[in-house]
Structures are given as structure tokens and as C-alpha cells.
Amino acid sequence: MTAHAPTGADSEVGTLRTVLLHRPGAELQRLTPGNNDRLLFDGIPWVARAQEEHDAFAQALRDRDVEVLYLTELLTETLADPDARATAIGTALSGLDLGDTMRGYLAGKLGDATPAELTHYLTAGIRNDEVRGGFGLVTSLLPHDAFLIDPLPNLLFTRDSSFWVRDRVAITSLAMPARKRETQLTELVYSLHPRFDAAPRIHGHQLEHVEGGDVLLLSPGVIAVGVGERTTPAGAERLARQVFEAGLAHTVLAVPIAQERATMHLDTVCTMVDVDKVVMYPNVADSLTAYAVTDAGHADDGSLLLAVAGAEPFLVAAARAMGIDRLHHIDTGLDPVTAEREQWDDGNNTLALAPRVAVAYERNTETNARLEEAGIEVVRISGSELGSGRGGPRCMSCPIERDPMPVG
Numbered sequence: 001m002t003a004h005a006p007t008g009a010d011s012e013v014g015t016l017r018t019v020l021l022h023r024p025g026a027e028l029q030r031l032t033p034g035n036n037d038r039l040l041f042d043g044i045p046w047v048a049r050a051q052e053e054h055d056a057f058a059q060a061l062r063d064r065d066v067e068v069l070y071l072t073e074l075l076t077e078t079l080a081d082p083d084a085r086a087t088a089i090g091t092a093l094s095g096l097d098l099g100d101t102m103r104g105y106l107a108g109k110l111g112d113a114t115p116a117e118l119t120h121y122l123t124a125g126i127r128n129d130e131v132r133g134g135f136g137l138v139t140s141l142l143p144h145d146a147f148l149i150d151p152l153p154n155l156l157f158t159r160d161s162s163f164w165v166r167d168r169v170a171i172t173s174l175a176m177p178a179r180k181r182e183t184q185l186t187e188l189v190y191s192l193h194p195r196f197d198a199a200p201r202i203h204g205h206q207l208e209h210v211e212g213g214d215v216l217l218l219s220p221g222v223i224a225v226g227v228g229e230r231t232t233p234a235g236a237e238r239l240a241r242q243v244f245e246a247g248l249a250h251t252v253l254a255v256p257i258a259q260e261r262a263t264m265h266l267d268t269v270c271t272m273v274d275v276d277k278v279v280m281y282p283n284v285a286d287s288l289t290a291y292a293v294t295d296a297g298h299a300d301d302g303s304l305l306l307a308v309a310g311a312e313p314f315l316v317a318a319a320r321a322m323g324i325d326r327l328h329h330i331d332t333g334l335d336p337v338t339a340e341r342e343q344w345d346d347g348n349n350t351l352a353l354a355p356r357v358a359v360a361y362e363r364n365t366e367t368n369a370r371l372e373e374a375g376i377e378v379v380r381i382s383g384s385e386l387g388s389g390r391g392g393p394r395c396m397s398c399p400i401e402r403d404p405m406p407v408g
């Protein structure tokens with residue numbers, strides 16, 4: 001355990017030192033053909049194989065001297081504290097579906113649990129047929145397979161439930177009902193685990209929707225935020241206000257993306273692989289635009305004024321904000337069908353370990369070949385099971401410490 005609060009990240013590509021992952025577990029066993037759509041999975045993963053794939057991902061990171069933290073380990077350590085337990089139980093049981101009888105029963109069950117058992121209940125959830133009869137109206141009338149506490153299969157995608165901008169951690173505000181509870185857990189860990197020393201914050205789950213998969217730290221001071229199925233226009237504005245007020249950035253680029261499952265986050269179509277290079281889904285490379293938002297000072301009443309420029313091509317607006325001649329787009333040169341297939345399988349969702357070194361799914365052979373031709377070292381991982389939740393190496397990782405972005 002380090003004594004210092006994490007230093008966070010000021011870019012997408014500074015050498016990765018510490019990352020937060022979630023090893024998929026019992027929560028994936030909850031997926032059935034009847035609930036997988038609602039729980040945002042496109043299939044029913046083979047859990048043991050998903051774990052093997054994830055372990056190999058974690059090992060590939062450790063092999064590059066990255067410290068891997070696991071969300072559930074941090075959570076279990078946090079839940080050793082009685083106040084943290086009380087908060088966790090209170091928030092998990094705060095929904096209006098339970099009724100007082102069931103809530104009282106579950107409060108007792110969770111209250112008696114060890115920290116590790118409590119982590120299990122909070123992540124894998126509790127189904128109605130797992131409580132024994134005699135607990136009143138709610139359990140009698142709800143379907144046997146209804147969840148009293150929802151499982152969180154998308155915890156795997158740690159990118160979305162928190163992200164760091166320099167030394168501040170953002171607890172996000174997740175848009176989809178199936179993911180809302182995830183931030184109860186990240187909130188708890190960042191607030192109460194000693195490792196984080198109550199790290200300074202921006203954002204929060206009660207604010208406008210912003211998900212970490214939409215947020216790209218293009219360079220120190222320049223943040224791109226996708227606006228689409230998840231992050232709302234108001235979420236992008238809220239993020240801009242906060243990073244300007246805190247002196248974390250001078251420009252926020254709001255980037256509209258199609259409100260579709262295939263492009264649910266900006267990082268499904270574009271990720272950075274070098275200080276001045278992105279890999280981008282070819283079918284949007286020419287059409288992606290950005291609205292540059294900058295700090296325009298304060299009004300008389302003290303509120304922050306935002307200057308919003310008109311839409312421009314994304315790569316042009318980004319290069320200007322970053323103060324570089326060009327933000328290069330690695331042209332994967334793929335035909336539209338191959339491009340669409342590999343985008344669906346998260347070919348563009350790479351995790352940079354350092355400039356010109358990126359983790360990618362091995363199955364996207366064409367995209368990876370083009371990355372290598374462009375001088376990027378590709379660390380390949382398999383993801384046939386992990387990918388059924390529609391997320392790649394970037395989605396499955398939340399960088400907690402990166403070295404400052406190298407110049408040039």
C-alpha cells in the first residue's frame with residue numbers, strides 16, 4: 001500500500017504505472033438469454049474462459065511493470081470498516097422495489113456477511129429465489145428470477161465507472177439502468193480505501209451523465225468527450241465546467257457520436273496510440289466532428305462562462321487545441337465491411353501502455369497489422385469471451401497512474 005495519493009494521468013499514452021481492473025466473476029454467471037440484453041451483454045459468456053482471458057490481460061500488464069489493482073479486492077478491504085459496510089448496505093437496499101419487510105431481511109443477511117461475502121452480494125446480486133420463503137408480499141409476488149439486488153456484469157469495464165484527470169478522480173454518472181449501481185462501489189472505494197487517501201474529486205454519480213469510455217485525455221489540458229448514447233450534452237458541459245474551474249484543462253472537445261450500441265462510447269471508435277496518433281474507425285474518420293469549448297472567464301455573479309466554437313473536423317480541432325501540426329490518424333485502410341466487423345469487436349479500443357505500445361484484441365488481425373505497419377507495438381490478448389460484453393482493453397482498464405506525457 002502506498003502512502004501517497006495516486007498522481008492520476010494527464011494523457012492516454014504516458015507510461016502506465018497503475019491500473020484498476022475487475023476480474024470477471026460470479027456476476028457473469030447471472031447472465032441468461034432472458035436478461036442479457038437488459039444487462040448489456042450480447043451473448044452468454046463462458047465465465048471460466050473469460051477469467052482465463054482476463055488473467056492473461058492482467059499478466060500482460062504486469063509483464064510491462066504495470067501494477068494491477070482489482071476492484072473487488074479494494075472493495076473487500078474497504079468493507080472491513082463498519083461505516084463503509086453500513087453505507088454499502090444502505091445504498092444497495094435503497095431501491096423502491098424491495099418493500100420494508102424484504103429490506104429488513106436483506107439488511108440482516110448483508111449485515112451478517114463477512115467483507116468478502118458482502119463484496120459477492122454487492123457484485124453478483126441476490127435473486128428472489130435465493131431468499132427462503134416467509135418474507136412477505138414482495139418475495140411472494142415477484143418472479144422467482146427477479147433480482148432483489150441487481151448483478152453488475154459490466155463492472156468488468158472499469159473505464160466507465162471512474163476516470164482520472166491529473167490527480168482528480170471522477171466518479172461518473174452512468175446512463176444505463178443496468179450500470180447505475182457500479183458507482184456506489186467506486187464511490188465507496190475512492191472515499192474510504194486508505195490507498196486513495198480520499199483523493200480529490202470531480203463529478204459524481206448524482207450529476208449529468210458522463211461515462212469514462214467517452215473521455216479521452218488527448219494531451220495535458222485537452223480533453224475530448226464523446227456525446228452520444230451515454231454521455232449527454234449536459235454531461236459534457238458539466239465536465240468542461242469542472243475541469244476549467246479546477247485548472248485541469250483549457251479545452252474540452254465535445255464529439256458527437258452515433259447513438260447506437262456499436263458506438264456507445266467515443267473509445268469504441270477512437271483511441272490514442274502515440275502522443276500524436278490515434279487509431280480510428282475508418283467509417284467515421286472523415287465525418288467525426290468536434291465542438292471546442294474553452295473557458296471564457298467569469299460572469300459578474302461568479303458563474304463560469306463557456307466559449308463554444310462551431311463544429312469542425314475532429315482531427316483539426318484536436319491538433320489545434322493540442323498545439324501540434326497534425327494529430328495523425330492511423331489509416332487502417334480497411335474495406336468498410338472488415339472495418340465494421342473489427343470495430344464491433346473493439347479493434348479500435350486499444351489501451352496504450354506507453355507511446356507506440358498498445359494492448360489490442362488479437363482477433364482484429366487487419367487493424368493490428370495496420371497498427372504495426374505504422375510503428376505501433378501491439379500487445380495481443382485474446383478476448384472471445386470477454387468481448388461478448390462489447391468492450392476491449394481500454395474499456396476494461398482504468399489508469400490510476402501514468403507518467404506525465406512525454407514531449408514530442
Ligand SMILES: NC(=[NH2+])NCCC[C@H](N)C(=O)O
Nearest residue numbers: 040157213265389390391395
Ligand atoms: N468504454 C467502453 N467502451 N465500455 C464498454 C462498455 C460495454 C458495456 N456492456 C456497456 O454496454 O455499457
